[in-house]
Amino acid sequence: MNANSDAVLNYHRRSKHSLQRYANGPASLDWEDQPNVFRSFAECETLKLSPPGAERAVLFADLAQPRGAETLNKHTLSLLLELAFGLSAWKQFGVDRWSLRCNPSSGNLHPTEVYVINTDLQLFAAGVYHYQVYQHSLEQRCVFTQPVENKSVFIGLSSVHWREAWKYGERAFRYCQHDIGHALGGLRYAAAVLGWKIELITHCSDAELSLLLGVNRAQDFKADEREFADILCRIDTQSVSQPLDLTSLIHVANRGDWRGKAESLHQYHLYKWDVINAVTQATEKPQTAPFKAKTVTSLANVQSTPPKTATAIIRQRRSAQHFNPKATLASADFYQILMATLPDKFPFDVWVMEDKIHFFIFVHRVEGLEPGLYALPRNIDKLSALQSATAEKFAWQCVSAALPLYKLLPANCRNAAKTLSCHQAIASDSAFSLAMVAEFSTTIETAAWHYRYLFWEAGLIGQVLYLQAEAAGVRGTGIGCYFDDSVHDVLGLTDEKFQSVYHFTVGTPLDDNRLQTLPAYAHLQAENTHANA
Numbered sequence: 001m002n003a004n005s006d007a008v009l010n011y012h013r014r015s016k017h018s019l020q021r022y023a024n025g026p027a028s029l030d031w032e033d034q035p036n037v038f039r040s041f042a043e044c045e046t047l048k049l050s051p052p053g054a055e056r057a058v059l060f061a062d063l064a065q066p067r068g069a070e071t072l073n074k075h076t077l078s079l080l081l082e083l084a085f086g087l088s089a090w091k092q093f094g095v096d097r098w099s100l101r102c103n104p105s106s107g108n109l110h111p112t113e114v115y116v117i118n119t120d121l122q123l124f125a126a127g128v129y130h131y132q133v134y135q136h137s138l139e140q141r142c143v144f145t146q147p148v149e150n151k152s153v154f155i156g157l158s159s160v161h162w163r164e165a166w167k168y169g170e171r172a173f174r175y176c177q178h179d180i181g182h183a184l185g186g187l188r189y190a191a192a193v194l195g196w197k198i199e200l201i202t203h204c205s206d207a208e209l210s211l212l213l214g215v216n217r218a219q220d221f222k223a224d225e226r227e228f229a230d231i232l233c234r235i236d237t238q239s240v241s242q243p244l245d246l247t248s249l250i251h252v253a254n255r256g257d258w259r260g261k262a263e264s265l266h267q268y269h270l271y272k273w274d275v276i277n278a279v280t281q282a283t284e285k286p287q288t289a290p291f292k293a294k295t296v297t298s299l300a301n302v303q304s305t306p307p308k309t310a311t312a313i314i315r316q317r318r319s320a321q322h323f324n325p326k327a328t329l330a331s332a333d334f335y336q337i338l339m340a341t342l343p344d345k346f347p348f349d350v351w352v353m354e355d356k357i358h359f360f361i362f363v364h365r366v367e368g369l370e371p372g373l374y375a376l377p378r379n380i381d382k383l384s385a386l387q388s389a390t391a392e393k394f395a396w397q398c399v400s401a402a403l404p405l406y407k408l409l410p411a412n413c414r415n416a417a418k419t420l421s422c423h424q425a426i427a428s429d430s431a432f433s434l435a436m437v438a439e440f441s442t443t444i445e446t447a448a449w450h451y452r453y454l455f456w457e458a459g460l461i462g463q464v465l466y467l468q469a470e471a472a473g474v475r476g477t478g479i480g481c482y483f484d485d486s487v488h489d490v491l492g493l494t495d496e497k498f499q500s501v502y503h504f505t506v507g508t509p510l511d512d513n514r515l516q517t518l519p520a521y522a523h524l525q526a527e528n529t530h531a532n533a
């Protein structure tokens with residue numbers, strides 16, 4: 001075990017919540033001084049994107065089927081960014097008003113930032129652009145002053161750890177990684193609406209990616225509000241794919257004309273979380289060989305009744321805050337939702353890393369299925385490892401011909417699910433909730449930076465669950481707050497071979513009628529009207 005793996009294990013252990021104490025977090029919060037969820041760069045040019053709200057006829061159920069790809073132009077890129085990361089609505093309660101996005105985020109704090117790197121001169125000037133979510137515009141951070149051979153458009157994702165740590169303290173690093181996984185999922189679904197794929201670039205180091213995104217430029221950011229580079233993807237419009245020369249792209253970015261300074265997100269920085277800095281450093285990815293591309297079967301998106309377009313499902317995605325504790329989920333929907341999470345199905349072509357997440361499912365109210373604890377090994381090769389790591393009393397009775405779904409224990413596990421998920425009723429009033437359990441210690445021992453992959457994979461699966469639930473006419477919610485070792489106790493896990501890294505719940509939502517829902521981008525229409533008056 002090397003020092004980085006040790007640092008990761010130390011972080012993971014101390015960021016656990018337990019029934020006795022929550023992980024270290026701020027003793028008090030100044031709600032008046034919440035971090036701004038919209039990052040802007042001052043002193044750089046802004047490029048207006050096409051108006052948000054464009055529709056496409058493709059049904060959500062058909063999203064995974066092969067289709068003709070749309071041309072990559074300013075309109076289609078605008079739609080991609082909106083559907084993946086843009087605003088989906090505003091909510092209002094009394095004087096309080098907050099925005100929601102197509103991608104979810106723990107605490108709605110949105111630590112993920114998005115960059116577009118363009119080398120296609122037919123699209124717009126070559127350079128690095130920051131996506132400004134509120135304005136639905138691109139801020140030009142870097143103008144490339146040297147030519148780049150091939151024409152490509154890349155999307156880069158980074159995280160402002162501070163945004164999340166402001167509320168969640170030490171556990172925040174985990175949530176930032178989850179949010180990256182959700183964002184990657186959002187991007188893959190949005191690309192599919194346009195008939196495109198997303199190629200994850202896996203060989204570059206975080207240091208190279210920081211340079212490319214400009215997040216290494218300390219002078220452009222307030223020290224506590226730095227961004228950390230996470231993911232680079234290339235948009236694949238399925239036309240002739242050009243070879244990628246990342247080294248020369250990074251060289252061009254390094255020599256480019258950089259502009260702008262990140263505006264402050266927050267006035268005070270009362271708390272410092274050194275362990276987040278330590279785990280950030282310990283999980284920094286070096287340059288590696290690329291992971292091999294993966295092909296998937298296209299089936300498995302849930303069919304809505306009546307059928308709904310993919311754009312409608314993506315824009316209507318919300319987290320349920322309450323569930324109807326009497327509603328039952330149709331068994332076909334339950335199986336379809338789970339089927340869509342299997343690694344050989346769309347959208348997991350984007351996940352070229354190993355599949356290391358398995359489910360333990362608390363079934364509360366699913367038609368035709370006895371309530372109890374179930375398991376779904378997402379990689380069937382890991383069945384026996386899961387069996388031998390968990391409680392001996394589990395029956396492991398296979399209950400489906402279509403899915404590797406096993407009944408472990410018949411039980412009313414509503415109270416257990418609620419208690420384990422930090423006493424949240426969303427885990428017990430739903431139709432089912434689940435723990436995503438990761439192959440853990442061997443992963444961390446192999447490479448400490450794979451720690452982030454476990455949370456990205458869980459976030460990506462979470463995004464699938466969110467959208468498939470919407471399509472089935474129910475709703476999901478990601479659950480980052482759970483008592484780690486109590487979950488392990490219930491499952492009989494006695495060492496760190498497997499660890500729970502994320503929870504999720506799905507059921508029939510109860511809407512809070514006190515909340516008003518407002519359109520996502522009315523402020524842009526108002527600004528346009530004002531400008532044209």
Ligand SMILES: Cc1cc2nc3c(=O)[nH]c(=O)nc-3n(C[C@H](O)[C@H](O)[C@H](O)COP(=O)(O)O)c2cc1C
Pocket residue numbers: 100101103104105106107108175178179182317318319320321424426477478479480481
């Ligand atoms: C990683 C992650 C963890 C979350 N954890 C919880 C949780 O423990 N409890 C909860 O009620 N909601 C949780 N949520 C839901 C967020 O609060 C929600 O995504 C956010 O408020 C934005 O709302 P929306 O999903 O409706 O857009 C979580 C979401 C994510 C992405």
